[in-house]
Amino acid sequence: MAAASLPELQARFAAALIDPDLPPPAGLASATGRARPDEKRFAVYRNNVVVSLSRALRDAYPALRSILGDAFFADMAGVYVRRHPPRRPMLIDYGAELPQFLENFEPARPHPYLPDVARLERARLEAYHAADAPFLAPADIAALAPESLAGLSLRPHPAARLLASRFPIVTVWMMNSGLAEPAPVDFSSAETALVTRPGLNVELRRLRPGGHAFLSALFAGKSLGAAAARAAAEPNFDLAANLADALGAGAFLPLEKIASTLRPS
Amino acid sequence: MPLSLRSEAALADRLPHRAGVGLKLDHVSEILADKADMGFFEVHPENYMGAGGPPHHYLTAIRERYPLSLHGVGLSIGAAGPLDKAHLKRLRELLDRYQPQSFSEHLAWSTHDTGFLNDLLPLPYTQETLSLVAAHVSEVQERLGRAMLIENPSTYVAFSSSDMDEVDFLAELAARTGCGLLLDVNNVYVSATNHGYSPEAYLDRFPLHLVGEVHLAGHAVDADEAGAPLLIDTHDRAVTDAVWTLYERVIARAGPLPTLVEWDSELPDWPVLAAEAKRAETILNARREPCHGRRVAS
Numbered sequence: 001m002a003a004a005s006l007p008e009l010q011a012r013f014a015a016a017l018i019d020p021d022l023p024p025p026a027g028l029a030s031a032t033g034r035a036r037p038d039e040k041r042f043a044v045y046r047n048n049v050v051v052s053l054s055r056a057l058r059d060a061y062p063a064l065r066s067i068l069g070d071a072f073f074a075d076m077a078g079v080y081v082r083r084h085p086p087r088r089p090m091l092i093d094y095g096a097e098l099p100q101f102l103e104n105f106e107p108a109r110p111h112p113y114l115p116d117v118a119r120l121e122r123a124r125l126e127a128y129h130a131a132d133a134p135f136l137a138p139a140d141i142a143a144l145a146p147e148s149l150a151g152l153s154l155r156p157h158p159a160a161r162l163l164a165s166r167f168p169i170v171t172v173w174m175m176n177s178g179l180a181e182p183a184p185v186d187f188s189s190a191e192t193a194l195v196t197r198p199g200l201n202v203e204l205r206r207l208r209p210g211g212h213a214f215l216s217a218l219f220a221g222k223s224l225g226a227a228a229a230r231a232a233a234e235p236n237f238d239l240a241a242n243l244a245d246a247l248g249a250g251a252f253l254p255l256e257k258i259a260s261t262l263r264p265s
Numbered sequence: 266m267p268l269s270l271r272s273e274a275a276l277a278d279r280l281p282h283r284a285g286v287g288l289k290l291d292h293v294s295e296i297l298a299d300k301a302d303m304g305f306f307e308v309h310p311e312n313y314m315g316a317g318g319p320p321h322h323y324l325t326a327i328r329e330r331y332p333l334s335l336h337g338v339g340l341s342i343g344a345a346g347p348l349d350k351a352h353l354k355r356l357r358e359l360l361d362r363y364q365p366q367s368f369s370e371h372l373a374w375s376t377h378d379t380g381f382l383n384d385l386l387p388l389p390y391t392q393e394t395l396s397l398v399a400a401h402v403s404e405v406q407e408r409l410g411r412a413m414l415i416e417n418p419s420t421y422v423a424f425s426s427s428d429m430d431e432v433d434f435l436a437e438l439a440a441r442t443g444c445g446l447l448l449d450v451n452n453v454y455v456s457a458t459n460h461g462y463s464p465e466a467y468l469d470r471f472p473l474h475l476v477g478e479v480h481l482a483g484h485a486v487d488a489d490e491a492g493a494p495l496l497i498d499t500h501d502r503a504v505t506d507a508v509w510t511l512y513e514r515v516i517a518r519a520g521p522l523p524t525l526v527e528w529d530s531e532l533p534d535w536p537v538l539a540a541e542a543k544r545a546e547t548i549l550n551a552r553r554e555p556c557h558g559r560r561v562a563s
Contacts, residue, residue, distance in 0.1 A: 085380030089339030129315030
């Protein structure tokens with residue numbers, strides 16, 4: 001039998017790496033010429049693919065791993081990496097489809113908050129790698145004339161991410177990241193979150209009432225006045241406190257950065 | 266018209282003939298605080314392809330203080346399909362930004378239509394493969410505007426279709442493309458053990474004048490179904506004595522070469538990794554000619 005061409009050989013090799021039910025490709029040689037010598041040797045490659053991609057997922061979703069435990073996480077990762085191998089030859093952004101995958105992953109169904117915890121971890125990873133930029137400080141706003149504030153438009157910092165969940169995702173994430181003492185969790189209490197990275201460290205804040213509506217409107221380009229009006233429809237919305245929190249988190253680009261991006265070139 | 270490159274050019278802007286280590290962000294604060302005496306650092310460029318954040322902050326700080334090698338793991342130079350142009354563009358941007366002394370990749374493939382497999386997969390050594398890999402190396406060098414080093418792989422299977430020796434394959438690849446070579450001594454030991462040939466004979470035939478960098482790493486010991494030794498290139502422990510002995514053999518023949526200790530998982534504390542580099546540096550220093558007492562040609 002003629003040897004397979006390189007494209008054929010690699011197609012069979014790649015298929016057998018991902019599908020453990022397929023035999024190793026024909027044409028593998030052994031130094032000793034034993035019959036069927038290559039199952040375990042080929043398995044080194046199979047193992048490398050699944051283990052290294054699973055490790056990348058584990059690194060990207062540390063709280064999820066803590067919640068699920070190593071064995072459950074490894075089983076889930078094994079299914080995920082075969083169904084969603086990386087599309088780009090790099091792993092720093094691997095795992096983007098995991099929240100959606102968890103929505104439909106039967107063994108995770110009893111824990112419907114897991115996809116939102118995964119979304120929070122994904123937002124943190126995106127913030128970690130986001131472009132570096134200065135941020136708008138509270139003093140910059142304080143320096144403005146009060147009558148100009150309502151018409152002011154702000155732009156989100158490249159690392160800023162908003163999340164809304166019908167579950168207490170910030171509480172759950174913090175308890176599973178060693179940042180809060182484990183305690184009974186009321187899974188019926190919804191939480192919203194702001195993720196930022198004003199310097200080198202990713203920061204996570206639980207938003208106040210109306211905060212998600214307010215910041216979503218601002219991030220979408222609404223003026224401060226219009227965003228506040230939208231959030232005021234929600235109970236207990238405190239404009240000053242929400243704005244101070246977001247500014248303290250470094251959620252916006254500086255005004256001069258905004259002005260320069262708006263200026264016609 | 267390909268760039269006119271010769272393998273010597275691949276070594277022109279090269280790393281110092283000292284020991285270095287793979288950079289891990291877990292170690293970087295200690296490295297910077299201690300002003301660690303290290304010949305150079307090496308990173309996988311794929312880990313620095315985000316827009317910003319701590320990876321770029323710390324790599325910039327390292328680059329300001331030390332020579333740097335970018336050692337790619339995602340280019341899939343041996344894949345039958347075309348090179349990933351978007352990946353080449355990202356590489357070009359990183360090379361422009363960090364101006365590393367060396368850029369290297371592997372004699373392997375890692376991508377297929379199905380996606381990125383994240384492992385360095387083996388190739389049959391044939392004229393078909395050589396033509397493909399040579400064309401890819403030339404294309405990379407052209408797009409990146411510089412010569413590169415290609416590393417010998419560690420392999421667990423071989424192919425019945427192979428009709429070239431790995432050393433001959435690499436030497437011919439360098440002759441056709443002008444690339445230099447990265448000699449991974451641990452990979453030589455792993456592959457030689459797995460396939461039952463002599464690592465010494467392999468190294469004694471290796472074209473050391475084309476080597477721009479040497480790699481050392483640890484491996485795991487296993488056995489196949491028949492009980493034959495199966496070594497696995499894990500980069501998760503110290504370099505073994507057998508590999509140190511082979512390294513001494515290389516340096517005795519070649520003289521000092523830039524030498525990197527790779528340790529990529531089960532990371533040790535910084536002093537443990539620094540000590541591995543120190544051990545390599547001691548071997549390099551023993552082979553260095555004293556700066557006084559210049560030899561007189563007889």
